[in-house]
Amino acid sequence: MVKYDVDSDKSTVHQLGSGWNTGEAVFVPAADARSEDEGWLISLAIHDDTNVPSQLRILDATAVEAGPVAAVRLPRRVPIGFHGNWITEQ
Numbered sequence: 851m852v853k854y855d856v857d858s859d860k861s862t863v864h865q866l867g868s869g870w871n872t873g874e875a876v877f878v879p880a881a882d883a884r885s886e887d888e889g890w891l892i893s894l895a896i897h898d899d900t901n902v903p904s905q906l907r908i909l910d911a912t913a914v915e916a917g918p919v920a921a922v923r924l925p926r927r928v929p930i931g932f933h934g935n936w937i938t939e940q
Contacts, residue, residue: 851875851893853914862915866907869898873931877911887911890919894928904928 851864851872866872875893883889891914895905906922 851891851909851914853887853891853911862913864909864914864917866895869902870895870905871898871930872896872907875909885912894932895921896928896930900927902927 851866853862855861872893872895875891877889877891879889889911891909891911893907893909895907897904904924904927906920906924907918908920908922910916910919
């Protein structure tokens with residue numbers, strides 16, 4: 851996963867690990883955010899081995915290179931291309 855800063859033209863990377871792939875992450879802003887990237891990136895990680903369950907990975911959007919703050923092992927594999935979205939309670 852790569853985070854691009856268009857103002858500085860710099861990028862930071864989270865390496866998923868061998869055999870893992872992910873699609874586009876969903877950004878969830880922090881409730882008390884003071885900058886535009888304060889929040890989390892949420893994405894499904896899917897392994898090349900179809901017998902390996904998928905993971906929901908949550909990264910701090912201000913520190914993508916630090917790796918997941920949480921990785922939730924799902925009970926089964928989620929198909930590649932599955933989409934989701936974040937909708938606030940409001």
